[in-house]
């Protein structure tokens with residue numbers, strides 16, 4: 001096989017807690033992560049000249065060594081000691097950029113899965129996750145996805161009961177939030193509230209969608225810069241339109257709401273589209289087999 005088409009699914013944080021600061025400058029996290037159907041589309045063609053070439057339909061994304069797909073491909077060939085190989089990667093972006101939805105991490109994870117398949121699976125899923133960790137904290141989760149508790153920097157993964165069927169309305173306002181800045185803001189204050197992670201996990205276990213939605217919480221919402229009140233406006237609109245719960249994902253700026261009723265979800269989408277360009281409907285995705 002020389003060519004492969006692969007989907008890179010977005011992730012959402014059903015909960016996000018920061019539980020400590022580490023000596024390496026990173027933070028210890030406790031997050032319930034969920035893969036959703038919104039995805040980028042990748043096409044990879046193996047080359048035998050040691051060259052890596054990335055193209056994308058989004059003009060502002062760098063396609064050189066700064067691109068995560070480029071970096072993961074380079075790291076993969078080095079890891080398997082095949083720097084004689086190269087790859088052409090074209091990316092059709094659908095996941096909004098700088099949204100807290102793991103768009104870049106998911107592309108990186110899709111490159112690792114695809115190259116591993118193209119080359120006859122030289123690495124196990126655990127080895128791919130270990131390699132992914134050296135390239136970005138969310139990549140290990142994005143390798144197999146599904147519903148998981150992610151701890152440590154994001155690499156200690158425990159599979160959870162999959163989220164029940166639902167419709168998820170996602171809205172990405174035009175501004176974005178800098179991830180390192182938000183971590184700095186968090187370091188300079190005492191967090192007042194934390195998510196009830198065990199309660200959320202129990203609600204997943206009992207397939208209690210309202211229980212899950214009620215417990216969705218992201219500590220970063222408490223340390224957002226003051227000019228970001230659009231986040232709470234979007235949450236209020238989602239709740240007014242019938243969401244069982246609404247929360248910001250990752251370090252934002254995308255916000256999502258969970259609906260148990262399809263027509264209410266489409267109603268909320270239509271309402272949000274009056275004010276925002278980037279509004280999506282997605283459904284939960286199960287774990288990807290490697």
Ligand code: C5P
Nearest residue numbers: 025026027029136137138153179180183
């Ligand atoms: O690993 P990644 O490149 O995704 O992280 C981006 C930035 O987010 C890091 O440079 C760091 O400032 C912050 N971060 C953190 N603790 C984590 C994950 C990310 O402080 N567990």
